[in-house]
Amino acid sequence: MTKGENMAMSRDAPARSVFPRLILIPAVLALLFLLLPLAALVARVEWTSLWADIAAPDAVSALVLSVTTAAIATAVCAVVGIPLAIAIARAPRVLAAVLRVVVTIPLVLPPMVGGVALLFLYGGSSPVGIWLDSAGLALPFTTAAVVVAQIFVALPFLVIAVEGSVRTAGTDYERTAVALGASRWTTLRRITLPLAADGIVAGVILCFARAIGEFGATALFAGNAPGVTQTMPLAIYTAFNGSGVDQGSAVALALLLLVTVLVVLLVVRGWRPGRIR
Amino acid sequence: MTKGENMAMSRDAPARSVFPRLILIPAVLALLFLLLPLAALVARVEWTSLWADIAAPDAVSALVLSVTTAAIATAVCAVVGIPLAIAIARAPRVLAAVLRVVVTIPLVLPPMVGGVALLFLYGGSSPVGIWLDSAGLALPFTTAAVVVAQIFVALPFLVIAVEGSVRTAGTDYERTAVALGASRWTTLRRITLPLAADGIVAGVILCFARAIGEFGATALFAGNAPGVTQTMPLAIYTAFNGSGVDQGSAVALALLLLVTVLVVLLVVRGWRPGRIR
Amino acid sequence: AQAGAAGGGLRIAAAASLQGAFDELVAEFEVAHPDILVAPVVYDGSSTLATQIAEGAPVDVAAFADEPTMARISDDAEEPRIFATNSLVVAVPEGRSEVASLDDLADPGLDVVLCAPEVPCGAAAQTALEAEGLRIDAASLEQNVSAVATKVAESIADAGLVYRTDVLATEGIVAVEDPRLDDIVNSYPIAATAGAASADDAEAFIDFVLSDPGQQTLAKWGFGTP
Amino acid sequence: MSGHAGTAVDGRVVVRRSRRFELDVELDVEHGEILAVMGPSGAGKSTLLQALAGEVRLTGGEIAIGDQGVTRRHHADPRRRGVVLLGQKPLLFPHLDVRDNVGFGLRVRGTPRARSRAEADEWLWRMGLSGMGDHRPRELSGGQQQRVALARALATSPRLLLLDEPLTSLDVDTASDIRGLLHEQLAFTLTTTLLVTHDAFDAAALAHRMVVIEDGRVTQRGDVREVLARPATRFVAMSAGLNRLSGTAHDGAWTGESFGLPVRIASSEGGPRPADHTPIVAVFRPADARIARAEETTWTGAFHTARDEAEGEPAPGEWLARVARLEPAPGGARVHVTEPDLAVDIPSAQVAALGIAPGDPVRVSIAPEHVRLIPVVEPGPVPSSRADDSSSR
Amino acid sequence: MSGHAGTAVDGRVVVRRSRRFELDVELDVEHGEILAVMGPSGAGKSTLLQALAGEVRLTGGEIAIGDQGVTRRHHADPRRRGVVLLGQKPLLFPHLDVRDNVGFGLRVRGTPRARSRAEADEWLWRMGLSGMGDHRPRELSGGQQQRVALARALATSPRLLLLDEPLTSLDVDTASDIRGLLHEQLAFTLTTTLLVTHDAFDAAALAHRMVVIEDGRVTQRGDVREVLARPATRFVAMSAGLNRLSGTAHDGAWTGESFGLPVRIASSEGGPRPADHTPIVAVFRPADARIARAEETTWTGAFHTARDEAEGEPAPGEWLARVARLEPAPGGARVHVTEPDLAVDIPSAQVAALGIAPGDPVRVSIAPEHVRLIPVVEPGPVPSSRADDSSSR
Numbered sequence A, B: 001m002t003k004g005e006n007m008a009m010s011r012d013a014p015a016r017s018v019f020p021r022l023i024l025i026p027a028v029l030a031l032l033f034l035l036l037p038l039a040a041l042v043a044r045v046e047w048t049s050l051w052a053d054i055a056a057p058d059a060v061s062a063l064v065l066s067v068t069t070a071a072i073a074t075a076v077c078a079v080v081g082i083p084l085a086i087a088i089a090r091a092p093r094v095l096a097a098v099l100r101v102v103v104t105i106p107l108v109l110p111p112m113v114g115g116v117a118l119l120f121l122y123g124g125s126s127p128v129g130i131w132l133d134s135a136g137l138a139l140p141f142t143t144a145a146v147v148v149a150q151i152f153v154a155l156p157f158l159v160i161a162v163e164g165s166v167r168t169a170g171t172d173y174e175r176t177a178v179a180l181g182a183s184r185w186t187t188l189r190r191i192t193l194p195l196a197a198d199g200i201v202a203g204v205i206l207c208f209a210r211a212i213g214e215f216g217a218t219a220l221f222a223g224n225a226p227g228v229t230q231t232m233p234l235a236i237y238t239a240f241n242g243s244g245v246d247q248g249s250a251v252a253l254a255l256l257l258l259v260t261v262l263v264v265l266l267v268v269r270g271w272r273p274g275r276i277r
Numbered sequence C: 001a002q003a004g005a006a007g008g009g010l011r012i013a014a015a016a017s018l019q020g021a022f023d024e025l026v027a028e029f030e031v032a033h034p035d036i037l038v039a040p041v042v043y044d045g046s047s048t049l050a051t052q053i054a055e056g057a058p059v060d061v062a063a064f065a066d067e068p069t070m071a072r073i074s075d076d077a078e079e080p081r082i083f084a085t086n087s088l089v090v091a092v093p094e095g096r097s098e099v100a101s102l103d104d105l106a107d108p109g110l111d112v113v114l115c116a117p118e119v120p121c122g123a124a125a126q127t128a129l130e131a132e133g134l135r136i137d138a139a140s141l142e143q144n145v146s147a148v149a150t151k152v153a154e155s156i157a158d159a160g161l162v163y164r165t166d167v168l169a170t171e172g173i174v175a176v177e178d179p180r181l182d183d184i185v186n187s188y189p190i191a192a193t194a195g196a197a198s199a200d201d202a203e204a205f206i207d208f209v210l211s212d213p214g215q216q217t218l219a220k221w222g223f224g225t226p
Numbered sequence D, E: 001m002s003g004h005a006g007t008a009v010d011g012r013v014v015v016r017r018s019r020r021f022e023l024d025v026e027l028d029v030e031h032g033e034i035l036a037v038m039g040p041s042g043a044g045k046s047t048l049l050q051a052l053a054g055e056v057r058l059t060g061g062e063i064a065i066g067d068q069g070v071t072r073r074h075h076a077d078p079r080r081r082g083v084v085l086l087g088q089k090p091l092l093f094p095h096l097d098v099r100d101n102v103g104f105g106l107r108v109r110g111t112p113r114a115r116s117r118a119e120a121d122e123w124l125w126r127m128g129l130s131g132m133g134d135h136r137p138r139e140l141s142g143g144q145q146q147r148v149a150l151a152r153a154l155a156t157s158p159r160l161l162l163l164d165e166p167l168t169s170l171d172v173d174t175a176s177d178i179r180g181l182l183h184e185q186l187a188f189t190l191t192t193t194l195l196v197t198h199d200a201f202d203a204a205a206l207a208h209r210m211v212v213i214e215d216g217r218v219t220q221r222g223d224v225r226e227v228l229a230r231p232a233t234r235f236v237a238m239s240a241g242l243n244r245l246s247g248t249a250h251d252g253a254w255t256g257e258s259f260g261l262p263v264r265i266a267s268s269e270g271g272p273r274p275a276d277h278t279p280i281v282a283v284f285r286p287a288d289a290r291i292a293r294a295e296e297t298t299w300t301g302a303f304h305t306a307r308d309e310a311e312g313e314p315a316p317g318e319w320l321a322r323v324a325r326l327e328p329a330p331g332g333a334r335v336h337v338t339e340p341d342l343a344v345d346i347p348s349a350q351v352a353a354l355g356i357a358p359g360d361p362v363r364v365s366i367a368p369e370h371v372r373l374i375p376v377v378e379p380g381p382v383p384s385s386r387a388d389d390s391s392s393r
């Protein structure tokens, strides 16, 4: 038995799980409920025209734009959202509860309303918009606007997922690290973040998934200009809603989006923050 | 000092938090980023017509429908999603990773595509739809369809949030409970669920928020019949999209939705599963 | 149509229902005016486009599906001109024959979907039904006409009122002609925006749409001439 | 209370944990001194250490650690104070392997990776854990985790080291090794240390002075051996493995009662003769007391005989007692008798010969050379600060 | 290996935890018996208990617990087997208060709420924790948590109770109370119990028989007092608090070497005379050995004198040794000397008088009446099952 095997063995040896086997029934139901519609979608794919649809220049540029903007949005969300999550997790009880609700609010807005709100905030008729404009940083209808819209809708997911796991990890290990001489930054980097790794991965995944699937706010705030702001969801929408376009290509594009995200998620799942030191 | 005070004291005594104070800067940025657009939205409210807008019969019935359907959808999600989350949390490593990705997939679909997928699955031209139809359970255009659409988009949030906290809670306490003679069901009810309470509350909140804000899938799959399937987001969208109609009423409705959800969330936050025995 | 990047070329925003026709029109226009670069057309709901233009979206030419929406950006646009019309037809799933005329829609055993009265196709439908004194208990009041077409195509609804152009564009639905609907037309306005980067190019495009070749192309996609 | 040169910890720690418990302890630890802290379970030992480490807030008092003051409001950073607490739970970082756990303190102080790993391996070797460096903490046994945590604390060379039962859950053999290592290390580095322990042997082997905390208050303090030899409370006597009988001084000897009959215990120890009628305690080891069957086998019979004898002058250092409980012990048995309550150790050979059972009458004797008589000093050498009496049980 | 009537646990447990550690132990525990398990840190004691409780899977062997068999594949439900493990960590349910923790086992068996609360309070009272029922586990001290966990385990009246160091982190006084309670309870309910402990006193006081596990293998087993009195390994001797010197039998006495000079230790114990030239060990208590300054103060001088003396007949039970380490102890000091390695306890009074330091030559003596000579039996009374040798260190 090699050492590698052995380590794996002791780590993988399944802790005996004691949940009632009956709950597998609702669990399978839930899974079916999520998967069957996807299967129905795939069943409608017109395989003959699939390649033409997904290789179309607009489709490719939308996909590239989607992946790029979602990745940037996720990175920004991580940079500002993880700190917010930590701050909430460590805030006094009542303040934390209030902040958690505040963070949840944007989730509730139908994304289109979110887009309107963003337009109201950064658009040409608001003080912020005018100020940004004069600084040459006008946001709406640019690729940056896509990212902003995605951040706005995706950030709450990251914050809530990370907050939960930071809170669960508690402060015992952090205080131990400080007592051993670690600075606050070192403690953050070497203890807090690695211990919250599961939550951070979950948060990043949720955030990325939500960002890449974002449609409503983007449509309003960034517009639907192919190559500039037309992300996959907008391309799908256009293909689906526009008259004279084949709906088959909407399904093809949806499939392309799904497969792309599947690949990205599987790659992310293999990654753990804090592993690399 | 009364006993109550004292218990509160020892429970609230803040564990010294050791995170670097500098991370409060990105945290505040994140918070502003989420809140400013909402403020911009509120700034556009036309207070003179506000009351008329939100007291309109259609608005009220849409709100009632939204809250009801979202509550039902959340309940269903809890009933099937918590078991799925537990099953994933206790599954072997690789299977769990795959299931987690599978559950995340529906998040990625632009909701409208989700609606199309649901239509493909339950619609009149699919075997499932025909079978349901012959059983007199045709879904489309019913309030049930709204709930189904909401479940489809909201379930992943609940599953992912709950799964994280069930996994973090580990199996030590469960095994202790079994050794003390608890049945699997008792262990689930008295140990597993209460220990995952934080995650369950977070999941329920995310799920409810996503369900009540759901627009795209509902619009396609359930339609937009006032009083039957016209939820708040659809009402808002209709108000927004209507030509010549004043967009002010869309903003007013959005505000109404926000305030309602705020109240619901604050109530839910006060609740903890497992407290009542 | 090489102008993929932002800033280059004539920026056209058009209602989603114009997509097929405008893609073809733009190609023809570029042949006719090789000196004018056209950016990819932005298609979306007219209402969305109007909101964006009001908030300063970089658009030179706006073509909408109804006049009231165009009126919402009257401050930001030149005088609009009507370039096409669209009329309603009854749409039914391919291969079904319960519905032969408009009157059959009143059958309470049928699931009929209409557009919401707030949106242009819904307003038109309402006008038509009121004119005939028909009361329809719609199963759903859809946000846009594509949703109506999709529901009919998926046999979820038994019939719906859609534009003639949608029947051409959507697989799986056929039109039931009813002459009483031919009068109910929806007018499509087009206008250059006030902030157009090149007013001349915008005018050139609008002129092209209104020209004979332009009108022929639109007719090919099911639009009527104003 | 002001710190003087050479004082590492000086001041008063007050922590109210709940309505029923408040810690209120004065401390004064010299640089390089090792102070043992003993006390019953729940007495507040861990609370004291946590307060010094800054893990719980003071609710009163003021303590100087080195040149920094900690009060209820002001809360110095333990890192800058160089205070390291090894708590009752090992709290090894679960995501780091054992080597990185031990090397953590060095790494964060900027020691290069290779060197900190080498030092960590050296520490693991000293702890008898060489080759375990690659394991995750959860793959270690309880005692192994304990040792890793101790190594991690020692490796940082703290200025003030707070050890909360570092040798618990170790077997005698391993504990002895680690105790030796700890002794050398602390002496060599002159680390000021507070050591919570339940083992008088550990305290005597490692510490210079000792404080005894009972129910949040100091009940005895002083030189370790002195405290253990002259226990001021029942708890300390138990911890030191001694019998402690309360009585009154009379003619230079201890007098008390057993079932209403007078008992007299003399001591051959020198020293000042206790004043008559003052309360004193007699202290001796369970192994030094002797036990014999009473002539009568029934309790009533034995009691009558004893009462008759007592009419005359009772034999000093010998009295009638009743067996309460017999506890097997490694080399024989421990017999608990009443009255007065005390324990007597008897070797295996004698256990069978004696043939006694609970309830039997026995004659207990203790030779004067094994007895120490200690005047009861109340409140004793403990600086009194019991202003708030409402908090005691 | 088949279970016979009256056997509660019977079979062989094999658990491979890592490349360097495998547990392989045969067990045979009677109904109502209390079996002590001792062994060095990391020997596999907790692994054994976890395997019996079903917390880790067997990788080999087969064990019958009551009428149910557990093998590598078949994995009976511990609940149905009535097996309760109190592990090294208390694992109190953090979301329940202390009373509900103790009452948990009763509640899930259907005891009405009021009654289970009353019983829980009764248990808390017996554990010296009355009034603590409303607290959350995290509001308790380490020792208090330990006691709550013990109460929780006992309250369920299990058929097989597995206690992993239940009295650790308790002070002597509390431990004594709890030991008494445990003794009564286990005797009264006739609960089959495996008790892991590092304290020979606990083992002797509570258990009937004992197994010693070292590095995953049983090195000694038998009656507790027997094992402690006749330690087969250095570890057992240390645990029993005895010196254990390896040597050869000669003329019915122990012979060995000290710095090349012959040493002879006689015993006045009866019993069979060991055959000449067979390996034997001499066993005696550190307190029974005597130590005196050598006549010469330097090591070389003393060694020369000793060598000269050795030319004649050396005095039995006395030899020249060298002080390795002095360890203060509660009632005096423990002196560790070489060669052979052993410990000598000296009372406080003698410490100063003796005035020795590490490196000094001393004369060590031990009277024959304190010595027990034990033939070395290898592999001893331990059923051998060391087929797989690759796994030992």
Ligand SMILES: Nc1ncnc2c1ncn2[C@@H]1O[C@H](COP(=O)(O)OP(=O)(O)OP(=O)(O)O)[C@@H](O)[C@H]1O
Binding pocket: A010, D138, D139, D140, D141, D142, D143, D144, D169, D170, D171, E017, E018, E021, E039, E040, E041, E042, E043, E044, E045, E046, E047, E048, E088
């Ligand atoms: N989860 C695990 N994975 C791999 N190895 C383990 C694991 N748990 C324990 N071990 C190893 O198994 C051996 C026995 O551990 P165990 O916990 O049984 O020891 P123990 O006798 O209880 O020791 P202690 O007295 O220190 O508690 C140790 O060497 C330990 O490192």
Ligand SMILES: Nc1ncnc2c1ncn2[C@@H]1O[C@H](COP(=O)(O)OP(=O)(O)OP(=O)(O)O)[C@@H](O)[C@H]1O
Binding pocket: B010, D017, D018, D021, D039, D040, D041, D042, D043, D044, D045, D046, D047, D048, D088, E138, E139, E140, E141, E142, E143, E144, E169, E171
């Ligand atoms: N977080 C807390 N909240 C409220 N009370 C607490 C808390 N922690 C400890 N206590 C109480 O404070 C008292 C002292 O606890 P502490 O942990 O200091 O005891 P200890 O002397 O270390 O005992 P042990 O030897 O059992 O570890 C106990 O009565 C305990 O119940």
Ligand SMILES: [Mg+2]
Binding pocket: D045, D046, D047, D088, D164, E141, E142, E143
């Ligand atoms: Mg403690």
Ligand SMILES: [Mg+2]
Binding pocket: D141, D142, D143, E045, E046, E047, E088, E164
């Ligand atoms: Mg163990």
